[in-house]
Amino acid sequence: MSTSLPKTRLYMTKELSASLKIDAVGAPAHYLAGVLRLTRGDVLGVFNGRDGEWLARIDSQGKGRCELTIERQLRPQRDEPGPWLLFAPIKKTGVDFVIEKATELGVSRLWPVFTQHTQSARVNLDRLRSRAIEAAEQCRRLTIPDIAEPIALDALESHWPRDRRLIVMDERGEGRPLAEIVHHFDGSPAGMLVGPEGGFATSELDALAALPFVTRASLGPRILRAETAAIAALVCWQALAGDWNQSLAQ
Template identity: 40%
Template sequence: MAATPAWPPRSAPRLFVAGPLVQDAQVTIEGGQAHYLSKVMRVAPGDAVILCDDETGEWAGEVNSAGKRDVVLTLRERLRAREAVPDFWLCAALLKKPNFDLVLEKATELGVAMIQPLITRRCVADKLNAERAATIVTEAAEQCARTALPQVAAPVKLETLLRDWPESRALFFADETGGETAAAQFAAHSGPAALLVGPEGGFDEEERALIRAHPMARAITLGPRILRGETASIGATALWMAVSGDW
Protein backbone atom coordinates (compact mmCIF):
# COMPACT_ATOMS: atom_id res chain seq x y z
CA MET A 1 0.00 0.00 0.00
CA ALA A 2 1.45 3.36 -1.03
CA ALA A 3 2.26 5.82 1.73
CA THR A 4 0.07 8.92 2.00
CA PRO A 5 1.98 11.92 0.59
CA ALA A 6 3.02 14.49 3.18
CA TRP A 7 0.87 17.59 3.33
CA PRO A 8 1.83 20.29 2.73
CA PRO A 9 4.49 19.05 0.30
CA ARG A 10 7.96 20.54 0.53
CA SER A 11 7.51 21.89 -2.99
CA ALA A 12 4.53 24.07 -2.03
CA PRO A 13 4.99 27.74 -2.99
CA ARG A 14 5.75 30.13 -0.16
CA LEU A 15 4.63 33.75 0.21
CA PHE A 16 4.67 36.55 2.75
CA VAL A 17 1.30 38.24 3.22
CA ALA A 18 -0.21 40.85 5.54
CA GLY A 19 -1.22 39.46 8.92
CA PRO A 20 -2.12 38.46 11.44
CA LEU A 21 -3.02 35.00 10.17
CA VAL A 22 -5.40 32.81 12.20
CA GLN A 23 -6.62 29.23 12.04
CA ASP A 24 -9.36 28.53 9.44
CA ALA A 25 -9.29 32.08 8.07
CA GLN A 26 -9.86 32.69 4.39
CA VAL A 27 -7.06 34.62 2.73
CA THR A 28 -7.38 36.29 -0.67
CA ILE A 29 -4.17 36.73 -2.66
CA GLU A 30 -4.26 39.41 -5.36
CA GLY A 31 -1.99 41.24 -7.79
CA GLY A 32 1.45 39.93 -8.63
CA GLN A 33 1.32 37.21 -6.00
CA ALA A 34 -1.94 35.85 -7.46
CA HIS A 35 -0.37 35.84 -10.93
CA TYR A 36 2.63 33.96 -9.56
CA LEU A 37 0.43 31.31 -7.94
CA SER A 38 -2.06 30.83 -10.76
CA LYS A 39 0.06 31.38 -13.87
CA VAL A 40 3.58 30.42 -12.80
CA MET A 41 2.98 27.77 -10.15
CA ARG A 42 -0.40 26.78 -11.64
CA VAL A 43 -2.04 26.04 -8.30
CA ALA A 44 -5.50 24.46 -8.32
CA PRO A 45 -8.18 23.81 -5.68
CA GLY A 46 -6.84 21.47 -3.05
CA ASP A 47 -3.21 22.47 -3.54
CA ALA A 48 -1.13 23.77 -0.64
CA VAL A 49 0.47 27.20 -0.32
CA ILE A 50 2.69 28.20 2.61
CA LEU A 51 1.93 31.66 3.99
CA CYS A 52 3.98 33.75 6.43
CA ASP A 53 2.99 37.09 7.95
CA ASP A 54 6.10 38.14 9.93
CA GLU A 55 3.90 38.03 13.04
CA THR A 56 2.37 34.66 13.85
CA GLY A 57 4.70 32.40 11.88
CA GLU A 58 4.19 29.95 9.03
CA TRP A 59 0.86 28.48 7.91
CA ALA A 60 -0.33 25.83 5.46
CA GLY A 61 -3.16 27.12 3.33
CA GLU A 62 -5.39 25.08 1.02
CA VAL A 63 -6.43 26.63 -2.28
CA ASN A 64 -10.19 27.08 -2.62
CA SER A 65 -10.15 28.83 -6.00
CA ALA A 66 -7.52 30.12 -8.40
CA GLY A 67 -8.69 32.72 -10.91
CA LYS A 68 -7.12 35.31 -13.15
CA ARG A 69 -7.30 38.08 -10.54
CA ASP A 70 -7.11 36.34 -7.19
CA VAL A 71 -6.41 33.12 -5.36
CA VAL A 72 -8.47 32.25 -2.28
CA LEU A 73 -7.09 29.94 0.42
CA THR A 74 -8.21 28.58 3.77
CA LEU A 75 -5.60 28.32 6.52
CA ARG A 76 -5.51 24.70 7.69
CA GLU A 77 -2.56 24.49 10.08
CA ARG A 78 0.13 26.60 11.69
CA LEU A 79 3.41 24.89 10.91
CA ARG A 80 5.88 27.06 12.85
CA ALA A 81 5.88 30.07 15.14
CA ARG A 82 7.79 33.14 14.01
CA GLU A 83 11.46 32.30 14.40
CA ALA A 84 13.89 34.02 16.75
CA VAL A 85 16.86 35.46 14.88
CA PRO A 86 20.24 36.50 16.31
CA ASP A 87 20.38 40.11 17.51
CA PHE A 88 22.81 41.05 14.79
CA TRP A 89 22.74 44.14 12.55
CA LEU A 90 24.56 44.62 9.28
CA CYS A 91 25.57 48.26 8.77
CA ALA A 92 26.77 48.33 5.17
CA ALA A 93 27.77 51.29 3.04
CA LEU A 94 25.69 51.68 -0.09
CA LEU A 95 27.22 50.10 -3.20
CA LYS A 96 26.32 49.99 -6.87
CA LYS A 97 22.75 48.72 -7.20
CA PRO A 98 23.46 45.08 -8.24
CA ASN A 99 26.10 44.72 -5.53
CA PHE A 100 23.90 46.11 -2.77
CA ASP A 101 20.98 44.00 -4.00
CA LEU A 102 23.24 40.99 -3.40
CA VAL A 103 24.00 42.21 0.13
CA LEU A 104 20.28 42.56 0.89
CA GLU A 105 19.52 39.11 -0.46
CA LYS A 106 22.34 37.21 1.23
CA ALA A 107 22.07 39.05 4.57
CA THR A 108 18.42 37.96 4.65
CA GLU A 109 19.32 34.37 3.89
CA LEU A 110 22.01 34.39 6.57
CA GLY A 111 19.58 35.58 9.25
CA VAL A 112 20.40 39.17 10.17
CA ALA A 113 17.84 41.04 12.25
CA MET A 114 18.38 44.43 10.62
CA ILE A 115 20.16 45.90 7.60
CA GLN A 116 21.26 49.52 8.03
CA PRO A 117 22.43 51.12 4.75
CA LEU A 118 25.11 53.77 5.21
CA ILE A 119 26.18 56.85 3.30
CA THR A 120 29.91 57.50 3.47
CA ARG A 121 32.21 59.89 1.61
CA ARG A 122 33.32 57.34 -0.96
CA CYS A 123 29.90 55.85 -1.65
CA VAL A 124 28.93 55.71 -5.31
CA ALA A 125 25.25 55.79 -4.30
CA ASP A 126 23.39 57.86 -1.72
CA LYS A 127 19.82 56.56 -2.10
CA LEU A 128 18.01 53.28 -1.65
CA ASN A 129 14.71 52.37 -3.27
CA ALA A 130 12.78 51.21 -0.20
CA GLU A 131 10.13 49.34 -2.18
CA ARG A 132 12.74 47.49 -4.22
CA ALA A 133 14.72 46.63 -1.09
CA ALA A 134 11.59 45.28 0.61
CA THR A 135 10.85 43.11 -2.42
CA ILE A 136 14.39 41.70 -2.44
CA VAL A 137 14.43 40.74 1.24
CA THR A 138 10.90 39.33 1.08
CA GLU A 139 11.70 37.13 -1.90
CA ALA A 140 14.93 36.01 -0.24
CA ALA A 141 13.05 35.13 2.96
CA GLU A 142 10.49 33.15 0.95
CA GLN A 143 13.24 31.27 -0.86
CA CYS A 144 15.13 30.28 2.29
CA ALA A 145 12.02 29.47 4.40
CA ARG A 146 12.66 32.29 6.83
CA THR A 147 9.59 33.29 8.89
CA ALA A 148 10.92 36.63 10.21
CA LEU A 149 11.71 39.42 7.77
CA PRO A 150 14.76 41.57 8.49
CA GLN A 151 14.18 45.25 9.03
CA VAL A 152 15.68 47.41 6.29
CA ALA A 153 16.30 50.88 7.71
CA ALA A 154 16.48 54.11 5.76
CA PRO A 155 20.04 55.09 4.76
CA VAL A 156 21.89 57.32 7.23
CA LYS A 157 25.23 59.09 7.16
CA LEU A 158 28.09 57.45 9.03
CA GLU A 159 28.34 60.39 11.44
CA THR A 160 24.65 60.03 12.33
CA LEU A 161 24.98 56.30 12.89
CA LEU A 162 27.89 56.77 15.30
CA ARG A 163 26.25 59.66 17.12
CA ASP A 164 23.09 57.67 17.81
CA TRP A 165 24.71 54.30 18.41
CA PRO A 166 23.24 52.35 21.39
CA GLU A 167 25.62 51.83 24.30
CA SER A 168 24.60 48.18 24.68
CA ARG A 169 25.57 47.05 21.16
CA ALA A 170 29.10 46.17 20.05
CA LEU A 171 30.11 47.58 16.66
CA PHE A 172 32.60 45.36 14.84
CA PHE A 173 34.40 47.48 12.28
CA ALA A 174 35.82 45.67 9.25
CA ASP A 175 39.01 47.70 8.83
CA GLU A 176 41.21 46.90 5.86
CA THR A 177 44.17 48.51 7.64
CA GLY A 178 44.08 45.85 10.35
CA GLY A 179 42.52 44.81 13.62
CA GLU A 180 41.88 41.80 15.79
CA THR A 181 40.98 38.50 14.11
CA ALA A 182 37.25 38.52 13.39
CA ALA A 183 36.54 34.95 14.49
CA ALA A 184 38.30 35.42 17.84
CA GLN A 185 36.50 38.72 18.49
CA PHE A 186 33.12 37.25 17.59
CA ALA A 187 33.68 34.20 19.79
CA ALA A 188 34.64 36.36 22.77
CA HIS A 189 31.49 38.47 22.55
CA SER A 190 27.98 37.81 23.81
CA GLY A 191 25.02 40.11 23.46
CA PRO A 192 23.78 42.51 20.78
CA ALA A 193 26.25 43.18 17.99
CA ALA A 194 26.63 44.77 14.58
CA LEU A 195 29.04 44.69 11.67
CA LEU A 196 30.21 47.88 9.97
CA VAL A 197 31.42 47.55 6.36
CA GLY A 198 32.61 50.33 4.07
CA PRO A 199 32.02 51.18 0.39
CA GLU A 200 33.97 50.22 -2.75
CA GLY A 201 36.80 52.64 -1.98
CA GLY A 202 36.78 52.01 1.75
CA PHE A 203 36.46 54.57 4.52
CA ASP A 204 38.69 57.63 4.27
CA GLU A 205 41.20 58.36 7.03
CA GLU A 206 38.98 60.84 8.84
CA GLU A 207 36.06 58.40 8.87
CA ARG A 208 38.30 55.58 10.05
CA ALA A 209 39.59 57.72 12.92
CA LEU A 210 36.03 58.66 13.85
CA ILE A 211 34.98 55.02 13.98
CA ARG A 212 38.02 53.90 15.96
CA ALA A 213 37.37 56.65 18.51
CA HIS A 214 33.86 55.38 19.19
CA PRO A 215 33.63 53.56 22.55
CA MET A 216 31.61 50.64 21.14
CA ALA A 217 33.73 50.11 18.00
CA ARG A 218 36.07 47.14 17.74
CA ALA A 219 38.35 46.97 14.71
CA ILE A 220 38.55 43.52 13.13
CA THR A 221 40.40 42.03 10.20
CA LEU A 222 38.79 39.69 7.67
CA GLY A 223 42.06 38.20 6.51
CA PRO A 224 45.05 39.09 4.34
CA ARG A 225 43.09 40.09 1.23
CA ILE A 226 41.22 43.31 0.49
CA LEU A 227 37.60 42.28 0.01
CA ARG A 228 34.92 43.97 -2.02
CA GLY A 229 32.17 45.57 0.04
CA GLU A 230 29.59 42.90 -0.77
CA THR A 231 32.09 40.09 -0.11
CA ALA A 232 33.06 41.54 3.27
CA SER A 233 29.42 41.95 4.30
CA ILE A 234 28.41 38.44 3.30
CA GLY A 235 31.55 36.68 4.48
CA ALA A 236 31.72 38.34 7.89
CA THR A 237 28.00 37.85 8.49
CA ALA A 238 28.35 34.15 7.70
CA LEU A 239 31.29 33.96 10.10
CA TRP A 240 29.28 35.65 12.86
CA MET A 241 26.36 33.22 12.40
CA ALA A 242 28.72 30.24 12.52
CA VAL A 243 30.52 31.43 15.64
CA SER A 244 27.38 32.60 17.47
CA GLY A 245 25.64 29.26 17.03
CA ASP A 246 22.92 30.16 14.52
CA TRP A 247 24.49 27.59 12.20
Protein backbone atom coordinates in the same frame (compact mmCIF):
# COMPACT_ATOMS: atom_id res chain seq x y z
CA MET B 1 9.71 18.07 10.61
CA SER B 2 11.89 19.80 8.06
CA THR B 3 10.83 17.57 5.19
CA SER B 4 7.15 18.26 5.82
CA LEU B 5 7.52 22.02 5.28
CA PRO B 6 6.30 23.14 1.86
CA LYS B 7 9.03 24.53 -0.36
CA THR B 8 6.76 27.27 -1.63
CA ARG B 9 6.27 30.07 0.86
CA LEU B 10 4.52 33.40 0.78
CA TYR B 11 4.89 36.38 3.06
CA MET B 12 1.66 38.21 3.90
CA THR B 13 0.98 41.11 6.20
CA LYS B 14 -2.42 39.75 7.37
CA GLU B 15 -3.04 38.11 10.73
CA LEU B 16 -2.91 34.33 10.32
CA SER B 17 -5.05 31.77 12.13
CA ALA B 18 -6.65 28.37 11.49
CA SER B 19 -9.56 28.20 8.99
CA LEU B 20 -8.97 31.77 7.82
CA LYS B 21 -9.93 32.34 4.19
CA ILE B 22 -7.74 34.73 2.22
CA ASP B 23 -8.70 36.30 -1.06
CA ALA B 24 -5.43 37.28 -2.74
CA VAL B 25 -5.73 39.78 -5.56
CA GLY B 26 -3.19 41.45 -7.83
CA ALA B 27 0.51 40.77 -7.34
CA PRO B 28 0.27 37.92 -4.79
CA ALA B 29 -2.31 36.14 -6.93
CA HIS B 30 -0.11 36.51 -9.98
CA TYR B 31 2.89 35.29 -8.04
CA LEU B 32 1.05 32.14 -6.91
CA ALA B 33 -0.39 31.28 -10.31
CA GLY B 34 2.08 32.75 -12.79
CA VAL B 35 5.42 32.42 -11.03
CA LEU B 36 4.96 29.50 -8.66
CA ARG B 37 2.47 27.79 -11.01
CA LEU B 38 0.27 26.62 -8.17
CA THR B 39 -3.25 25.47 -8.94
CA ARG B 40 -6.33 24.44 -6.99
CA GLY B 41 -5.54 21.96 -4.22
CA ASP B 42 -1.83 22.86 -4.02
CA VAL B 43 -0.39 23.84 -0.65
CA LEU B 44 2.10 26.47 0.41
CA GLY B 45 3.49 27.93 3.61
CA VAL B 46 2.46 31.44 4.63
CA PHE B 47 3.99 33.67 7.31
CA ASN B 48 3.69 37.25 8.44
CA GLY B 49 6.66 37.68 10.75
CA ARG B 50 4.44 37.45 13.88
CA ASP B 51 2.25 34.35 13.89
CA GLY B 52 4.61 31.59 12.78
CA GLU B 53 4.26 29.59 9.57
CA TRP B 54 0.95 28.12 8.41
CA LEU B 55 -0.11 25.60 5.81
CA ALA B 56 -2.45 27.12 3.24
CA ARG B 57 -4.33 25.42 0.42
CA ILE B 58 -5.51 26.98 -2.81
CA ASP B 59 -9.32 26.77 -3.04
CA SER B 60 -9.90 28.49 -6.34
CA GLN B 61 -8.21 30.68 -8.89
CA GLY B 62 -9.55 33.22 -11.32
CA LYS B 63 -8.34 36.18 -13.29
CA GLY B 64 -5.94 38.09 -11.04
CA ARG B 65 -7.25 36.48 -7.87
CA CYS B 66 -6.59 33.43 -5.76
CA GLU B 67 -8.51 32.11 -2.76
CA LEU B 68 -6.63 30.32 0.00
CA THR B 69 -7.66 28.62 3.21
CA ILE B 70 -5.25 28.55 6.13
CA GLU B 71 -5.31 24.99 7.48
CA ARG B 72 -2.92 24.61 10.40
CA GLN B 73 0.21 26.01 11.95
CA LEU B 74 3.44 24.39 10.76
CA ARG B 75 5.87 26.24 13.03
CA PRO B 76 5.31 28.64 15.93
CA GLN B 77 6.81 32.10 15.69
CA ARG B 78 10.28 32.47 17.13
CA ASP B 79 12.77 35.27 17.47
CA GLU B 80 15.39 35.56 14.78
CA PRO B 81 17.86 37.77 16.62
CA GLY B 82 20.55 37.92 13.96
CA PRO B 83 23.06 40.73 13.78
CA TRP B 84 22.47 44.02 12.04
CA LEU B 85 24.33 44.75 8.82
CA LEU B 86 25.35 48.32 8.09
CA PHE B 87 26.58 48.71 4.54
CA ALA B 88 27.44 51.47 2.11
CA PRO B 89 25.05 51.23 -0.85
CA ILE B 90 26.93 50.06 -3.91
CA LYS B 91 25.85 49.77 -7.51
CA LYS B 92 22.43 48.24 -8.03
CA THR B 93 23.34 44.61 -8.47
CA GLY B 94 25.62 44.91 -5.49
CA VAL B 95 22.87 46.16 -3.20
CA ASP B 96 20.33 43.57 -4.35
CA PHE B 97 22.91 40.92 -3.83
CA VAL B 98 23.79 42.08 -0.32
CA ILE B 99 20.11 42.21 0.67
CA GLU B 100 19.47 38.70 -0.63
CA LYS B 101 22.52 37.10 0.91
CA ALA B 102 22.23 38.94 4.23
CA THR B 103 18.62 37.80 4.53
CA GLU B 104 19.64 34.20 3.88
CA LEU B 105 22.31 34.63 6.52
CA GLY B 106 19.79 35.70 9.14
CA VAL B 107 20.41 39.44 9.42
CA SER B 108 17.76 41.20 11.54
CA ARG B 109 18.28 44.76 10.29
CA LEU B 110 19.77 46.14 7.07
CA TRP B 111 20.95 49.69 7.43
CA PRO B 112 22.37 51.67 4.47
CA VAL B 113 25.13 54.05 5.55
CA PHE B 114 26.52 56.87 3.44
CA THR B 115 30.28 57.28 3.65
CA GLN B 116 32.68 59.64 1.91
CA HIS B 117 33.42 57.14 -0.85
CA THR B 118 29.87 55.83 -1.27
CA GLN B 119 29.08 55.81 -4.97
CA SER B 120 25.30 55.73 -4.88
CA ALA B 121 23.54 58.53 -3.04
CA ARG B 122 20.01 57.17 -3.45
CA VAL B 123 18.48 54.02 -2.09
CA ASN B 124 15.06 52.66 -3.05
CA LEU B 125 13.85 51.23 0.26
CA ASP B 126 10.74 49.62 -1.29
CA ARG B 127 12.94 47.75 -3.70
CA LEU B 128 15.25 46.60 -0.92
CA ARG B 129 12.27 45.46 1.11
CA SER B 130 10.89 43.44 -1.82
CA ARG B 131 14.23 41.75 -2.22
CA ALA B 132 14.35 40.93 1.48
CA ILE B 133 10.85 39.43 1.37
CA GLU B 134 11.70 37.22 -1.62
CA ALA B 135 14.85 36.00 0.06
CA ALA B 136 13.04 35.37 3.36
CA GLU B 137 10.39 33.31 1.55
CA GLN B 138 13.02 31.18 -0.11
CA CYS B 139 15.33 30.60 2.82
CA ARG B 140 12.63 29.52 5.29
CA ARG B 141 12.88 32.50 7.65
CA LEU B 142 9.95 33.42 9.87
CA THR B 143 10.74 37.13 9.86
CA ILE B 144 11.62 39.79 7.32
CA PRO B 145 14.69 41.86 8.18
CA ASP B 146 13.99 45.45 9.04
CA ILE B 147 15.22 47.88 6.36
CA ALA B 148 16.25 51.06 8.15
CA GLU B 149 16.30 54.58 6.72
CA PRO B 150 19.75 55.42 5.32
CA ILE B 151 22.03 57.38 7.61
CA ALA B 152 25.22 59.35 7.16
CA LEU B 153 28.19 57.67 8.81
CA ASP B 154 28.96 60.73 10.94
CA ALA B 155 25.38 60.71 12.30
CA LEU B 156 25.61 57.09 13.38
CA GLU B 157 27.00 57.81 16.83
CA SER B 158 23.91 59.75 17.93
CA HIS B 159 21.55 57.00 16.74
CA TRP B 160 23.39 53.93 17.94
CA PRO B 161 21.91 51.93 20.87
CA ARG B 162 24.55 51.77 23.56
CA ASP B 163 23.91 48.12 24.48
CA ARG B 164 24.90 46.96 20.98
CA ARG B 165 28.47 46.48 19.74
CA LEU B 166 29.41 47.72 16.29
CA ILE B 167 32.03 45.56 14.62
CA VAL B 168 33.73 47.55 11.87
CA MET B 169 35.51 45.70 9.06
CA ASP B 170 38.70 47.75 8.91
CA GLU B 171 40.22 47.12 5.49
CA ARG B 172 43.57 48.52 6.66
CA GLY B 173 43.92 45.28 8.58
CA GLU B 174 44.25 47.01 11.95
CA GLY B 175 41.57 45.03 13.74
CA ARG B 176 41.85 41.59 15.24
CA PRO B 177 40.68 38.63 13.13
CA LEU B 178 36.89 38.64 13.06
CA ALA B 179 36.61 34.98 14.10
CA GLU B 180 38.63 35.72 17.25
CA ILE B 181 36.35 38.65 18.14
CA VAL B 182 33.14 36.75 17.51
CA HIS B 183 34.34 33.56 19.19
CA HIS B 184 34.90 35.45 22.44
CA PHE B 185 31.88 37.70 22.15
CA ASP B 186 30.05 38.53 25.36
CA GLY B 187 26.54 37.76 24.14
CA SER B 188 25.50 41.35 23.54
CA PRO B 189 23.67 42.19 20.31
CA ALA B 190 25.87 43.29 17.45
CA GLY B 191 25.99 45.12 14.17
CA MET B 192 28.56 44.64 11.42
CA LEU B 193 29.68 47.65 9.38
CA VAL B 194 31.23 47.15 5.96
CA GLY B 195 32.64 49.99 3.88
CA PRO B 196 32.04 50.89 0.25
CA GLU B 197 33.99 49.89 -2.84
CA GLY B 198 37.19 51.85 -2.46
CA GLY B 199 37.04 51.60 1.30
CA PHE B 200 36.45 53.98 4.14
CA ALA B 201 38.37 57.26 4.28
CA THR B 202 41.19 57.13 6.82
CA SER B 203 39.49 59.86 8.84
CA GLU B 204 36.32 57.78 8.95
CA LEU B 205 38.13 54.73 10.28
CA ASP B 206 39.93 56.83 12.87
CA ALA B 207 36.64 58.39 14.02
CA LEU B 208 34.99 54.98 14.23
CA ALA B 209 37.89 53.56 16.22
CA ALA B 210 37.38 56.27 18.86
CA LEU B 211 33.73 55.33 19.51
CA PRO B 212 33.19 53.36 22.73
CA PHE B 213 30.83 50.83 21.13
CA VAL B 214 33.13 50.00 18.18
CA THR B 215 35.39 46.98 17.75
CA ARG B 216 37.54 46.82 14.62
CA ALA B 217 37.94 43.52 12.81
CA SER B 218 40.05 42.20 9.95
CA LEU B 219 39.04 39.71 7.27
CA GLY B 220 42.37 38.25 6.31
CA PRO B 221 45.21 38.96 3.92
CA ARG B 222 43.30 39.44 0.66
CA ILE B 223 41.32 42.48 -0.47
CA LEU B 224 37.64 41.55 -0.37
CA ARG B 225 35.01 43.33 -2.42
CA ALA B 226 32.43 45.18 -0.33
CA GLU B 227 29.73 42.57 -0.87
CA THR B 228 32.10 39.68 -0.12
CA ALA B 229 33.10 41.35 3.14
CA ALA B 230 29.43 41.77 4.10
CA ILE B 231 28.69 38.09 3.53
CA ALA B 232 31.89 37.02 5.24
CA ALA B 233 31.08 39.07 8.33
CA LEU B 234 27.63 37.53 8.64
CA VAL B 235 28.88 33.99 8.02
CA CYS B 236 31.50 34.36 10.76
CA TRP B 237 28.88 35.66 13.13
CA GLN B 238 26.33 32.92 12.50
CA ALA B 239 28.92 30.15 12.50
CA LEU B 240 30.53 31.20 15.78
CA ALA B 241 28.02 33.23 17.79
CA GLY B 242 24.73 32.80 15.94
CA ASP B 243 22.34 30.02 15.11
CA TRP B 244 24.40 27.71 12.92
CA ASN B 245 24.71 25.27 15.76
CA GLN B 246 21.00 24.59 15.24
CA SER B 247 20.03 22.10 12.58
CA LEU B 248 17.67 22.63 9.67
CA ALA B 249 15.07 20.47 11.36
CA GLN B 250 14.61 22.87 14.29
